Amino acid sequence: MRTRKRQRFLLVSLSLLLLGGATALILTALEENIAFFAGPAELVNGQVEPGKRLRLGGLVVDGSVLHGANGEVRFHLTDELADIEVRYVGILPDLFREGQGIVAIGMLSPEGRFDASEVLAKHDEGYMPPEVAEALERANHLMRLQEAGS
Amino acid sequence: MIPELAHLALVIAFGVALVQSTLPLAGAARNDAGLIGLASSAAWAQFVLLTFSFGALVHLYMVSDFSILNVYQNSHDSKPMLYKITGTWGNHEGSLLLWVWVLTLFGAALAAFGKSMPATFKARVLAVQGMVTVAFIAFTLFTSNPFERLDPAPLEGTGLNPLLQDPGLAFHPPMLYIGYVGFSITFAFAVAALIEGRVDPSWARWIRPWVLIAWSSLTLGIALGSYWAYYELGWGGWWFWDPVENASFLPWLAGTALLHSIIVVEKRDSLKSWTILLAIFTFGFSLLGTFLVRSGVLTSVHAFAVDPDRGMFILLILAVALVGPLLLFAWRAPQMRASGAFQPISREGALIMNNLLLAAATGVVLLGTLYPLFLELVTGEKISVGPPFFNATFIPLMVPLLLILPIGTLLAWKRGDLRRSLRLMSLAAVAAIALALVAAFTDPRSTIVTALGFALAGWLFGGAVMDLLQRAGIGRSSWARLPARLVSLPGSAYAAAVAHTGVAVTVIGITASSAWQTEVITSMGYGDSQRVAGYNVTLAHVGPVQGPNWIANEGTFEVERDGRHIATLTSDRRHYPVEGTSTTEVGITSNLWRDVYVVIGEQTGDGLYVVRLYHNPLVVWIWLGTLLMAVAAVVSMADRRFRVGAPEPKRAKAAAAPAAPAPQAGS
Structure with missing residues (x-):
């Protein structure tokens, strides 16, 4: 009997310790490693601090794509309210096109440019990434607010 | 006519499943041999009906019958035959029918092979399996009928997502489904045991082969998916902690815990409630994975057509599959008493640690996967939880977990001698240090983490060898007899050693390929060369290529090392006119030590091509390790003890246990 109780006590305390450890791990990791979503307008308006990991959604501005040396690409993303320059080094996804909705993952540089480490486009031409739809919607909402205010 | 017959077969199978899920239960309760026998016949009948139904759908795809909505939406006449066939399960409806077919396959297999079980128990397992089948056939019939007609029939289909037009589609989903669905059988075993109120070592012996099949298939399915992502997506990586990858990883983690806790039930008649819970939750995670993929709540490469009704239906199945058995569990748990007490330092203790850590890992992955969904639901804020979270x-x-693993395998049941185990592990420690030194001196980019990864692998491998040697009685009998004793060890002993070696191999692959990967992004014209990790890659040629249903711009690369020609690689940017989309095909040359990986990108204004090059050291080891694990499970299944009639359960011993022992540890 005694050993069973002791055993259960050990097991329960071990489980609690592990639970606590896992929770601590999760909390610290969540704090540092979540990417919030933002649209171009929010970046341009200075609502986001530089150096924070973000997912930026928007439409690629027609005629804005510039290829530099060694896979460097610059283009502008818009939510039809504001637009922001994005810099990316790498191979663009197959369905990256001007006028298409894409999602860029990266951070705002101190100069106000968005440095992307990843660019995502859906593999389906009829598809709008939900984040892009959201960005356009938010910008729409802002525009209406501004119109109402002025 | 064929589609109508196939649809009818599905409807009849639904009726048969309803019978299978009810009458045998009554039969088992009243010990009515007729009703009990019905379970096996019903399982066979369903298998035949579903084979016809699924075979008919494959046939409709092969002959490109576009009067069927599902075929019209997912196929095209110009597609190569292989992709016409595999395209059957490259969409929601077809893959669901495959899922149901695998369900009935397992039902029939249980009816055929479950001879060592008492007839009443077998009938109950089949009845629970029948309930799962009822739910999934209803799901197919009411929300996702693959045989829906289209009138008038179009002349041509709309094609299949080009990413799926790959041999990977032939193997990855079926393997994965055998894994997912295989855990429905273990779920059925758990629920049937709850109905009978009896969990004992013979129960563990009956369920174990099924856990092994499911686990081994899921392991292979995940590994195939990871390899597919590696060569098809062209990102140079092999695991992205994508929500859908996590969805398949959750049942794997829980299933791994189950695989180990069952050993404790079998050998020590202990840890019963916990094992039952694991069996229920492992299948729960399989269903959760299905829900995540098919409900459209996630966006990923795997997302099927979005339909909220389908999501709700699976959520309903998931709720019933968890709540019902858990209520049953609450009622029965107090009866499941352990007969074997043990010290914390023992094989049981180590396996409990294994289970706790795996459960915690499952929890962490679950939380990281679902947190963005919850946050969006509650606050409307969109976030994403990426690889850094999961790595951290x-x-x-x-x-x-991996540190404790080899020590645990050397501990005796009931009361282990930690000092003796550690003494045996000192040889493994030498292997660990040796590998860490190798890692440190092979590549200047090695960090402490890299050395630790290699050390861990050496520790695991050394432990696996020591485990075999100890079982062969090293130090207890003469050295001369050691080889003979090694040969006569049971298959399951080798299975454990091979599986744990597989873990070591995978750990090396993960460590080396992430620490020593070289990535170069550059612009190249004809004749330009680029060095990547000692290899010289030259763009020889770019030109148009015509495939069966695509046109491509193909880059040809010559790979050399120290002037010696290694390989000629091609990488395409393919355009599929029917689907109106493009894909990139990667060029890879692989050997045991490294992959050289080439991706061609778009042509820029100056006429140069963007090219991405990778050197991935030891990356193949990741999949070799998983292959070892899957093979080990098959070896374990072939162990004699599971084939011949199982020994009598230790009921007498259970009855002799103290009158009021504490409920099972770990429950």
């Missing part, structure tokens, strides 16, 4: 939480839980 999952790896710290895996390290202690």
Whole structure:
């Protein structure tokens, strides 16, 4: 009997310790490693601090794509309210096109440019990434607010 | 006519499943041999009906019958035959029918092979399996009928997503489904045991082969998916902690815990409630994975057509599959008493640690996967939880697990001698240090983490060897007899050693390929060369290529090392006119030590091509390790003890246990 109780006590305390450890791990990791979503307008308006990991959604501005040396690409993303320059080094996804909705993952540089480490486009031409739809919607909402205010 | 017959077969199978899920239960309760026998016949009948139904759908795809909506939406006449066939399960409806077919396959297999079980128990397992089948056939019939007609029939289909037009589609989903669905059988075993109120070592012996099949298939399915992502997506990586990858990883983690806790039930008649819970939750995670993929709540490469009704239906199945058995569990748990007491330092203790750590890892992955969904639901804020989160939480839980693993295998049941185990492990420690030194001196980019990863692998491999030697009686009998004793060890002993070696191999692959990967992004014209990790890659030629249903711009690369020609690689940017989309095909040359990986990108204004090059050292080891694990499970299944009639359960011993022992540890 005694050993069973002791055993259960050990097991329960071990489980609690592990639970606590896992929770601590999760909390610290969540704090540092979540990417919030933002649209171009929010970046341009200075609502986001530089150096924070973000997912930026928007439409690629027609005629804005510039290829530099060694896979460097610059283009502008818009939510039809504001637009922001994005810099990316790498191979663009197959369905990256001007006028298409894409999602860029990266951070705002101190100069106000968005440095992307990843660019995502859906593999389906009829598809709008939900984040892009959201960005356009938010910008729409802002525009209406501004119109109402002025 | 064929589609109508196939649809009818599905409807009849639904009726048969309803019978299978009810009458045998009554039969088992009243010990009515007729009703009990019905279970096996019903399982066979369903298998035949579903084979016809699924075979008919494959046929409709092969002949490109576009009067069927599903075929019209997912196929095209110009597609190569292989992709016409595999395209059957490259969409929601077809893959669901495959899922149901695998369900009935397992039902029939149980009817055929479950001879060592008492007839009443077998009938109950089949009845529970029948309930799962009822739910999934209803799901197919009411929300996702693959045989829906289209009138008038179009002349041509709309094609299949080009990413899926790959041999990977032939193997990855079926393997994965055998894994997912295989855990429905273990779920059925758990629920049937709850209905009978009896969990004992013979129960563990009956369920174990099924856990092994499911686990081994899921392991292979995940590994195939990971390899597919590696060569098809062209990102140079092999695991992205994508929500859908996580969805398949959750049942794997829980299933791995189950695989180990069942050993304790079998050998020591202990840890019963916990094992039952694991069996229920492992299948729960399989269903959760299905829900995540098919409900459209996630966006990923795997997302099927979005339909909220389908999501709700699976959520309903998931709720019933968890709540019902858990209520049953609450009622029965007090009866499941352990007969074997044990010290914390023992094989049981180590396996409990294994289970706790795996459960914690499952929790962490679950939380990271679902947190964005919850946050969006509650606050409307969109976030994403990416690889950094999982690396920061999952790896710290895996390290202690792998550290304890080999020590645990050397501990005796009931009361282990930690000092003796550690003494045996000192040889493994030498292997660990040796590998860490190798890692440190092979590549200047090695960090402490790299050395630790290699050390861990050496520790695991050394432990696996010591485990075999100890079982062969090293130090207890003469050295001369050691080889003979090694040969006569049971298959399951080798299975454990091989599986744990597989873990070591995978750990090396993960460590080396992430620490020593070289990535170069550059612009190249004809004749330009680029060095990547000692290899010289030259763009020889770019030109148009015509495939069966695509046109491509193909780049040809010559790979050399120290002037010696290694390989000629091609990488395409393919355009599929029917689907109106493009894909990139990667060029890879692989050997045991490294992959050289080439991706051609778009042509820029100056006429140069963007090219991405990778050197991935030891990356193949990741999949070799998983292959070892899957093979080990098959070896374990072939162990004699599971084939011949199982020994009598230790009921007498259970009855002799103290009158009021504490409920099972771990429950």
